[in-house]
Amino acid sequence: MIIIKNGTIVTESESYCSDIMIENNKISCIGTNLSNDNAEIIDALGMYIIPGAVDVHTHMDLQSGNSRSIDDFYTGTVAAVCGGTTSIVDHVAFGPKNCALRHQIDEYHKLANGKAVIDYGFHGVVQHVNDEVLSEMESLAKEGISSFKIYMTYDFKLDDVSILKVLKKAKELGVIIAVHAENNDVINYLRENYVSNGCLETIYHAKSRPDHCEAEAISRVLHLAALAGDAPIYIVHISTEKGLDEIRKARAQGQKNIFSETCTQYLTMTEQKYLEQDNNGLKYVMSPPLRQSNDIDALWKGVQDGAINIIATDHCSFNLKGDKQKGINDFTKCPNGAPGVAERVRVIFSEGVMKKKISINRFVELLCTNPAKIYGLYPKKGSLIPGGDADITIINPNSEYTLTRSMLHGAVDYTCFEGMTLKGDIDIVIQSGKVAYKNNKFLGKKGDGKFIKRKVIG
Ligand code: URP
Ligand code: ZN
Ligand code: ZN
Numbered sequence: 001m002i003i004i005k006n007g008t009i010v011t012e013s014e015s016y017c018s019d020i021m022i023e024n025n026k027i028s029c030i031g032t033n034l035s036n037d038n039a040e041i042i043d044a045l046g047m048y049i050i051p052g053a054v055d056v057h058t059h060m061d062l063q064s065g066n067s068r069s070i071d072d073f074y075t076g077t078v079a080a081v082c083g084g085t086t087s088i089v090d091h092v093a094f095g096p097k098n099c100a101l102r103h104q105i106d107e108y109h110k111l112a113n114g115k116a117v118i119d120y121g122f123h124g125v126v127q128h129v130n131d132e133v134l135s136e137m138e139s140l141a142k143e144g145i146s147s148f149k150i151y152m153t154y155d156f157k158l159d160d161v162s163i164l165k166v167l168k169k170a171k172e173l174g175v176i177i178a179v180h181a182e183n184n185d186v187i188n189y190l191r192e193n194y195v196s197n198g199c200l201e202t203i204y205h206a207k208s209r210p211d212h213c214e215a216e217a218i219s220r221v222l223h224l225a226a227l228a229g230d231a232p233i234y235i236v237h238i239s240t241e242k243g244l245d246e247i248r249k250a251r252a253q254g255q256k257n258i259f260s261e262t263c264t265q266y267l268t269m270t271e272q273k274y275l276e277q278d279n280n281g282l283k284y285v286m287s288p289p290l291r292q293s294n295d296i297d298a299l300w301k302g303v304q305d306g307a308i309n310i311i312a313t314d315h316c317s318f319n320l321k322g323d324k325q326k327g328i329n330d331f332t333k334c335p336n337g338a339p340g341v342a343e344r345v346r347v348i349f350s351e352g353v354m355k356k357k358i359s360i361n362r363f364v365e366l367l368c369t370n371p372a373k374i375y376g377l378y379p380k381k382g383s384l385i386p387g388g389d390a391d392i393t394i395i396n397p398n399s400e401y402t403l404t405r406s407m408l409h410g411a412v413d414y415t416c417f418e419g420m421t422l423k424g425d426i427d428i429v430i431q432s433g434k435v436a437y438k439n440n441k442f443l444g445k446k447g448d449g450k451f452i453k454r455k456v457i458g
Helices: 073-081 101-112 131-142 160-173 184-196 203-207 211-227 241-252 264-268 271-275 280-284 293-305 344-354 360-374
Strands: 002-005 008-010 015-017 019-023 026-031 040-043 048-051 053-058 085-091 119-125 147-151 176-180 233-235 258-263 310-312 392-402 421-431 434-438
Touching: 008 360, 048 053, 048 360, 053 073, 053 258, 053 310, 053 344, 053 360, 073 085, 085 392, 085 421, 101 119, 101 131, 131 160, 147 160, 160 176, 160 211, 184 203, 184 211, 203 271, 211 233, 211 241, 241 258, 241 293, 258 264, 258 293, 264 293, 264 344, 271 280, 293 360, 310 344, 310 360, 344 360, 344 392, 344 421
Parallel strands: 002 040, 008 048, 053 085, 085 119, 119 147, 147 176, 176 233, 233 258, 258 310
Antiparallel strands: 002 019, 008 015, 019 026, 048 392, 392 421, 421 434
């Protein structure tokens, strides 16, 4: 048994001083002056106590072309829990051409089981559409896979009719479709042009994926979702003002069931990063790319006014040495993706809450409660209530420090946020009723994480 005393409990709607009692893996009681002779006492005076954060956009152990991401479900979830995140919903990689929808889910159960240190779920990936795939969506939803990802770019992108079929099925089942929205043909055309003109430096990764490509694809898929009867749709990693404007426009016209995500990196860095010396710009090669300062401002506005529902990470870590460096002479050879699961809570707390862009309650809503609600984990996750899972992050707002790779716990050899001055640090993380992080040390156990059978939203 654990009792956390003297801290400020923060939920998406209120902040108040109270004690929390944890028994087994659940919160058993919230109240004042809680005591028990057998309890381990955690003194949280001056600290914020928030629900363990939920990251609904990670890619652990991802095979992408001839590179495999460096964080598997062990190192990636160690990085997560030491960064205040106690559950993830991972986007599974593409499988072999024409494979069954279940193929990759079966593979990912094998990859995560016995390794993950925090609870996890999976988004299925729809890489082609036929009657079998559509009916597998139904059977998998019954097994707790209540969301599916589609791509409008990359090798297994779906055409518009396939997207429409998936969205109609999603509407019928009440599952949610997460979409990577970028205009594939235009990007390929621009990339080929840059490459044939010898424009191979890292900055051309950004130049070949302009904001119009994101906005056009978001607009198109939102129209398809409307055609499918306002099918539940979730746009992942929105990076541009123009893209977010499409979300605002569709909602203003009355379209329902639209959910939106941005990620830490799009709120904090511009494409100037691609110009860093010594090929360090390769660290930030991800799709969509980093953008301009007007985009950062627009995304923060969306975070503040509710246009953005979730801040996630798109954690997809490749080592700089050896992996990202494949792009030294040609940006198209650099594996796409960057780490972020260890940094999100710290960076957004500092940039958002401490710089007074958002309240601490909105912070909890964006990183904990909304992800749990939208993806069928609530109220076991994303809340602090008696009966809920004892997944808790304690934040010390008085700590000020410079973030470096050496403080983080994953396998990857760099952080995009190296040298950033942060205010507010993670003090203790409790995962499933046990202290999993304290004094900058991982204290959990390999395999402690369990698969979460997620609910269908409605
Ligand atoms: O560059 C990225 N984001 N890689 C991971 C896959 C994706 O597009 O989300
Ligand atoms: Zn993506
Ligand atoms: Zn992703």
